[in-house]
Amino acid sequence: VFVRVGSExxxxxxxxxxxxxxxxxxxxLPGLFDLHxxxxxxxxxxxxVDDDQAYPTLFLANGVxxxxxxxxxxxxxxxxxRVRIENGEQVGPRLFNSGPYFGTARQGWxxxxxxxxxRSEVDHWYAEGVRNFKAKGIRPGHLQALIDAAHxxxxxxxxxxxxxxxxxxxxxxxxxMGLDRVEHFLGGDALTPxxxxxxxxxxxxxxxxxxxxxxxxxxxxxxYFDATLSAYGYYGERDPEVYTYFEPExxxxxxxxxxxxxxxxxREVNQQFERIYWVKRELIKAFYDMGGxxxxxxxxxxxxxxxxxxxxxxHRELHTMVLAGLPPAAALRTATINAARALxxxxxxxxxxxxxxxxxxIVTGNPLSDIRNTRxxxxxxxxxxxxxxxxxxxxxxxxxxxxxxxxxx
Numbered sequence: 001v002f003v004r005v006g007s008e009x010x011x012x013x014x015x016x017x018x019x020x021x022x023x024x025x026x027x028x029l030p031g032l033f034d035l036h037x038x039x040x041x042x043x044x045x046x047x048x049v050d051d052d053q054a055y056p057t058l059f060l061a062n063g064v065x066x067x068x069x070x071x072x073x074x075x076x077x078x079x080x081x082r083v084r085i086e087n088g089e090q091v092g093p094r095l096f097n098s099g100p101y102f103g104t105a106r107q108g109w110x111x112x113x114x115x116x117x118x119r120s121e122v123d124h125w126y127a128e129g130v131r132n133f134k135a136k137g138i139r140p141g142h143l144q145a146l147i148d149a150a151h152x153x154x155x156x157x158x159x160x161x162x163x164x165x166x167x168x169x170x171x172x173x174x175x176x177m178g179l180d181r182v183e184h185f186l187g188g189d190a191l192t193p194x195x196x197x198x199x200x201x202x203x204x205x206x207x208x209x210x211x212x213x214x215x216x217x218x219x220x221x222x223x224y225f226d227a228t229l230s231a232y233g234y235y236g237e238r239d240p241e242v243y244t245y246f247e248p249e250x251x252x253x254x255x256x257x258x259x260x261x262x263x264x265x266x267r268e269v270n271q272q273f274e275r276i277y278w279v280k281r282e283l284i285k286a287f288y289d290m291g292g293x294x295x296x297x298x299x300x301x302x303x304x305x306x307x308x309x310x311x312x313x314x315h316r317e318l319h320t321m322v323l324a325g326l327p328p329a330a331a332l333r334t335a336t337i338n339a340a341r342a343l344x345x346x347x348x349x350x351x352x353x354x355x356x357x358x359x360x361x362i363v364t365g366n367p368l369s370d371i372r373n374t375r376x377x378x379x380x381x382x383x384x385x386x387x388x389x390x391x392x393x394x395x396x397x398x399x400x401x402x403x404x405x406x407x408x409x
């Protein structure tokens with residue numbers, strides 16, 4: 001990357017350099033991370049289709065230069081996708097593979113699996129390049145075995161947890177085991193083991209002593225929290241501030257997918273998820289105010305939801321965080337340096353500074369004044385390769401198939 005300061009062009013090697021002309025309205029950001037970015041590859045459910053072409057292209061076109069799938073239904077396919085992107089055979093973001101789910105989210109998961117067998121799986125996937133593992137629907141003993149095995153390699157573990165109900169794992173107990181990151185909700189003492197986490201979450205408020213205790217536990221132990229705010233909002237009555245400003249994403253659908261979406265009747269509001277959306281907004285602001293801002297990461301958890309198209313979701317998630325009360329700069333950190341630290345790659349990604357990889361996004365309009373300006377991007381740079389965002393988007397118009405309705409993963 002070279003920068004012109006006045007009349008001087010600064011850089012280590014100017015031979016063959018490409019000059020990007022910017023105006024005073026342009027702003028350079030670090031490349032964005034989505035730490036809960038499910039690809040449309042071998043997804044569950046009737047009517048699902050693989051899409052390993054349009055999705056990666058649209059991720060990059062939207063400024064997402066790094067993704068973590070947070071659980072892979074078909075880890076072999078996802079490894080192959082990463083290799084194609086790394087070899088330049090396909091356009092797409094960096095892909096930090098998670099390997100298979102550990103727990104009942106994996107089809108055919110053996111509840112009698114031993115700690116030794118879990119370690120063998122971790123050893124295998126670590127050798128394949130996985131550095132950050134994902135658990136969902138896992139029992140306490142199995143989670144401890146996974147954490148121990150991953151940590152022996154210097155790898156991390158994130159988990160979609162519950163309340164302790166029916167032999168699930170409460171985040172409070174997972175943190176004591178050494179868990180590195182938690183998906184979706186903070187949890188803790190407010191999630192009672194006599195019912196599911198969702199049933200308890202609708203009653204949580206920031207002033208509950210139980211919430212204060214669990215939030216402080218995250219902070220004291222440096223545990224990251226991936227909020228996925230807008231994912232839950234989809235199931236409720238959509239917040240018009242989040243859903244009215246974005247460009248028509250229907251243009252990117254195949255004709256068949258577009259017809260399916262347009263003919264679909266409006267979904268009945270899920271009252272529980274509607275409440276959870278607003279609760280999560282209150283809690284993330286309280287967590288930030290307590291000093292947890294550096295531990296919040298951005299994840300979209302799409303394409304889990306119907307017509308909510310994953311590559312565009314990064315902008316809605318940023319906007320939702322600001323609506324929750326985070327300053328725009330703090331929201332941007334969730335998708336940049338916080339995410340890089342959570343994946344242990346902050347030495348080369350997450351900020352714009354000498355010595356780091358050239359993953360950059362150039363937008364028109366200051367996102368610190370209006371976070372929605374992240375949507376006005378025109379240039380994406382990944383590993384020093386320059387892409388015209390608009391050309392990338394145009395290349396896959398009419399090629400995106402719809403992910404059928406699923407659930408939080």
